[in-house]
Amino acid sequence: MAKTKIVVLQVKKIVYTSIFVLVGIIILGILFMMLLPKKNSGEKAVSKLEKTPVQRIYEAGVYTKEIEIGDSTVNLELALDEGRVKSLELVNLEESVETMYPLMKPTVKRLEKKLVAGEDIHKIKLSGDAKYTEKMLMESVETMLEEHKR
Numbered sequence: 453m454a455k456t457k458i459v460v461l462q463v464k465k466i467v468y469t470s471i472f473v474l475v476g477i478i479i480l481g482i483l484f485m486m487l488l489p490k491k492n493s494g495e496k497a498v499s500k501l502e503k504t505p506v507q508r509i510y511e512a513g514v515y516t517k518e519i520e521i522g523d524s525t526v527n528l529e530l531a532l533d534e535g536r537v538k539s540l541e542l543v544n545l546e547e548s549v550e551t552m553y554p555l556m557k558p559t560v561k562r563l564e565k566k567l568v569a570g571e572d573i574h575k576i577k578l579s580g581d582a583k584y585t586e587k588m589l590m591e592s593v594e595t596m597l598e599e600h601k602r
Contacts, residue, residue: 508534511600516543517592524549526556528589530596540564540593555582559589573597 510532518525526545531538542560550557559582566576573594578586 508602509536510534510597511602513600515596515600517596519588519592521549521553521556528560528592528596530593532597532600536570537564537567537597540567553585555585556589558582559585562586563589563593567593 512532512534514529514531516527516529519528524546526549527543529539529541529543531540540560540563542556545556562579563576563586567573573590576590578590
């Protein structure tokens, strides 16, 4: 005859095991909900830095414009996000142009700080020391912003 085995299960162990399994399933569910990306159902994009809705004003991208200064040209590069200006800089600035027009670089940096901070291009006031350089650069930036508006 076959030997019969008697298994004695204690109710206490079954209850504890089922509670631990249930707690484990709940913890895994919470982790999955926290780690999965949330879908954005609205039409406005949400900035990761600000966590506020951003209006889509511009076509995002990096745009350049040639500016003639004397006998040479300088490229002004404007990087736009959908709702703001990301950066503004001079590209291919030759040493001779930088020597002849020393206020170009600092003026572009000053304009970049104001535009990245969110100031409107029409509300930026010209400084006294580089008024003409600033005016020329602001007109170029304003033209670029108008060209790439949505």
